[in-house]
Amino acid sequence: MKILMVGTGGVGEAAAVIASKRDPKGDWLELMVLSDYSLERAQSVSERIADARFPAEKVNARNKDEVKALVQKYQVDLLFNACDPSFNENLFDVAFECGVHYTDMALSLSVPHPTDPYHKTNVMMGDYQFAKHEDWEKRGLLALVGIGMDPGAVNVFARFAQKHYFDEIDEISIKDGGNLSAEGYDITFGFSIWTTIDECLNPPFKWEKDKGIYTVEPFSEPEKFTFPDGIGEQELVNVEHEEMVMLPRFMGDVAKRMSFKYGLGADFITMLKNLRALRLDDKLSKVRGTEFSPRDVVGMVAPSPVEVADKLKGKCCVGTLVTGLKDGKERKVFLYQTSDNEELMERIGCGCVVGQTAYNPVMAFELLAKGIWQGKGVLGPECFDPDPYIELADEYDFYMGMMEMESEYKKLMDKQALLSTVKILSK
Amino acid sequence: MKILMVGTGGVGEAAAVIASKRDPKGDWLELMVLSDYSLERAQSVSERIADARFPAEKVNARNKDEVKALVQKYQVDLLFNACDPSFNENLFDVAFECGVHYTDMALSLSVPHPTDPYHKTNVMMGDYQFAKHEDWEKRGLLALVGIGMDPGAVNVFARFAQKHYFDEIDEISIKDGGNLSAEGYDITFGFSIWTTIDECLNPPFKWEKDKGIYTVEPFSEPEKFTFPDGIGEQELVNVEHEEMVMLPRFMGDVAKRMSFKYGLGADFITMLKNLRALRLDDKLSKVRGTEFSPRDVVGMVAPSPVEVADKLKGKCCVGTLVTGLKDGKERKVFLYQTSDNEELMERIGCGCVVGQTAYNPVMAFELLAKGIWQGKGVLGPECFDPDPYIELADEYDFYMGMMEMESEYKKLMDKQALLSTVKILSK
Numbered sequence: 035m036k037i038l039m040v041g042t043g044g045v046g047e048a049a050a051v052i053a054s055k056r057d058p059k060g061d062w063l064e065l066m067v068l069s070d071y072s073l074e075r076a077q078s079v080s081e082r083i084a085d086a087r088f089p090a091e092k093v094n095a096r097n098k099d100e101v102k103a104l105v106q107k108y109q110v111d112l113l114f115n116a117c118d119p120s121f122n123e124n125l126f127d128v129a130f131e132c133g134v135h136y137t138d139m140a141l142s143l144s145v146p147h148p149t150d151p152y153h154k155t156n157v158m159m160g161d162y163q164f165a166k167h168e169d170w171e172k173r174g175l176l177a178l179v180g181i182g183m184d185p186g187a188v189n190v191f192a193r194f195a196q197k198h199y200f201d202e203i204d205e206i207s208i209k210d211g212g213n214l215s216a217e218g219y220d221i222t223f224g225f226s227i228w229t230t231i232d233e234c235l236n237p238p239f240k241w242e243k244d245k246g247i248y249t250v251e252p253f254s255e256p257e258k259f260t261f262p263d264g265i266g267e268q269e270l271v272n273v274e275h276e277e278m279v280m281l282p283r284f285m286g287d288v289a290k291r292m293s294f295k296y297g298l299g300a301d302f303i304t305m306l307k308n309l310r311a312l313r314l315d316d317k318l319s320k321v322r323g324t325e326f327s328p329r330d331v332v333g334m335v336a337p338s339p340v341e342v343a344d345k346l347k348g349k350c351c352v353g354t355l356v357t358g359l360k361d362g363k364e365r366k367v368f369l370y371q372t373s374d375n376e377e378l379m380e381r382i383g384c385g386c387v388v389g390q391t392a393y394n395p396v397m398a399f400e401l402l403a404k405g406i407w408q409g410k411g412v413l414g415p416e417c418f419d420p421d422p423y424i425e426l427a428d429e430y431d432f433y434m435g436m437m438e439m440e441s442e443y444k445k446l447m448d449k450q451a452l453l454s455t456v457k458i459l460s461k
Numbered sequence: 462m463k464i465l466m467v468g469t470g471g472v473g474e475a476a477a478v479i480a481s482k483r484d485p486k487g488d489w490l491e492l493m494v495l496s497d498y499s500l501e502r503a504q505s506v507s508e509r510i511a512d513a514r515f516p517a518e519k520v521n522a523r524n525k526d527e528v529k530a531l532v533q534k535y536q537v538d539l540l541f542n543a544c545d546p547s548f549n550e551n552l553f554d555v556a557f558e559c560g561v562h563y564t565d566m567a568l569s570l571s572v573p574h575p576t577d578p579y580h581k582t583n584v585m586m587g588d589y590q591f592a593k594h595e596d597w598e599k600r601g602l603l604a605l606v607g608i609g610m611d612p613g614a615v616n617v618f619a620r621f622a623q624k625h626y627f628d629e630i631d632e633i634s635i636k637d638g639g640n641l642s643a644e645g646y647d648i649t650f651g652f653s654i655w656t657t658i659d660e661c662l663n664p665p666f667k668w669e670k671d672k673g674i675y676t677v678e679p680f681s682e683p684e685k686f687t688f689p690d691g692i693g694e695q696e697l698v699n700v701e702h703e704e705m706v707m708l709p710r711f712m713g714d715v716a717k718r719m720s721f722k723y724g725l726g727a728d729f730i731t732m733l734k735n736l737r738a739l740r741l742d743d744k745l746s747k748v749r750g751t752e753f754s755p756r757d758v759v760g761m762v763a764p765s766p767v768e769v770a771d772k773l774k775g776k777c778c779v780g781t782l783v784t785g786l787k788d789g790k791e792r793k794v795f796l797y798q799t800s801d802n803e804e805l806m807e808r809i810g811c812g813c814v815v816g817q818t819a820y821n822p823v824m825a826f827e828l829l830a831k832g833i834w835q836g837k838g839v840l841g842p843e844c845f846d847p848d849p850y851i852e853l854a855d856e857y858d859f860y861m862g863m864m865e866m867e868s869e870y871k872k873l874m875d876k877q878a879l880l881s882t883v884k885i886l887s888k
Binding site for chain 2: 263424434448
């Protein structure tokens, strides 16, 4: 498989490192072109990897012709969009126009409802992309959208849970938390600043079978959730996230409710509210006749995820909590990925938030390259068989676990755990 | 097996009900004499059971001759002490003098150190009984002491965990909690009032390998612990309990630390402190020349466990938390029993605290009667093979479970749970 990566930021770099290490002999990865607006950045990533299959190129991702020229030059099979999602529409269209497959890790952006943003939807995440599903399908092309950690692995978890652990699902709720902190920094972004501001200040989506997708207030419905791996209890709130348009689309037939909850922390929420109050979250502003993006300015001056990555300590944990019925008993299961920042820094030289994201597109590329995952149209990770993905994660040494949470079903399992100890040994 | 039960209070009644239901044809239980200071009480229990093997008798448990007369009359094999532990020394000696086996559910009482009660031990729980171990052993008699819920099942749990789940044990900590409450009662006792006052106001024991058994302040070292089965997080404190003399004696070779923690609740602790401040906890007082026991008075007037039993709602959960190493990984396991008051009321007509206790001596009687458990001397439940006990609990439908708690080991198990799902299905 020949891939053109557009955008060699934190996630792009991590994905390149992971791919190069995973497939040193090129069994399935023939080429991964590293292109970025900054040639210097692309080159430094390329030099770090020191693998001839990873050449550096300069590209302006907003300029279709420049991207197309690279697709042609390298005759790639797939365009891997590793930019922030404001580039999605352009890159998604370029891939289609060039007749190559496409992958991203976040969906095209929403536009809140002009008069009732916290109840009604308007343009939703991914609308632009999903609207073109049939066109892609007809041309036999695949746009695998939202294959990062969340969205991405959590969508696979949802499908896996539905396939194996439940007869009936009540709720699918994504939980994103962690305990990262960096000495000397009061506020840190583990991930794209631009995207973080966007997803946190936009009206969050939720879904119910009878109501469909609807919006609520940002940071609403706080709840306590206890993450594993030493992270402990956190307060989670509603935040806009892709899963709330993807899972209803592809798994709306198997669940009653869906939600996405983020453990931002009170300080982080206050900071975001202040950005909004100061209009520093605006995507476009006009001051003395000059147009500029205050949000881009924040993204440029604030401590970047790359800058703080090697100073962060702690872990991040993202997973899918599914509640429902199994064998007539109420069951609650949490499928999760947990990463330790220092451990990932040592292993792939990237922080855990970007690293946690980057494993997923690479694993998907391998499954697609090997023909284990096949599809056409604009699809999410939940459209594919989750089993080979879970198995592959183990080969990548990308930790994934399943926790049985307190429930009627677990009480029965606790009993069986005790009894099976005796019975296994007495056999 | 022929048994003389002395004391047909809450636990005695529950034990008789359980035994009668378990062995309706007398496969192992030939006779269980129900004797009590109140013949009326013994008769009412006997009538409720309506089983000819359960005759009622009057007895003063402080009068050796009366007890001996019953042992002779019925030619029993075992004296089952179901009184509060102030009767232990007398009944324990009677059994020995009669040459019959003996069982109780709490050990002989402690006498705090006269000058430094919260650091040094003096007479410890069970001292009186354990001192006679060799005499019992020589005569080929068994005194199985402390076979209730806690002590009792939790000691079995400790042995079970050591046998199956650990290569090395750091700490064994008993946890006793629940969420019982009764409408219209500000304070309720789920268990013998006399014993509750005693164990709560005496200096708690702890044990460390290097220090041996030592005492600390009552209600000290509060810690949070989350119980399963919907009970949730509780604050637990040190309380005097038999396990802290039994487990060091019998399992001191396999652990580094041991503790007993009780979830009493702040209101209950205040009430106990008030009793002490008012000297109402005194076992013996002399007022105007008349000796009496203020604590007995409290026991007589306060709402008794039997009175509130059918008004209580909620659950109690008691278990053994063991931490240590397995396969080089830090592991933490909670073996527990959980009972719902309303469910037990319906099943055996007894509250969950007494019911939870009563199952244990009956199961032990069955194992002893069938020769599955054998022993001589003064022994605790941890001296026997725990496996048949755990299996038998399932036959009694007496819930016991094993929870893997957050640990390095569990993280690995969560991963294996996910992978085994795929691998089992792909076979």
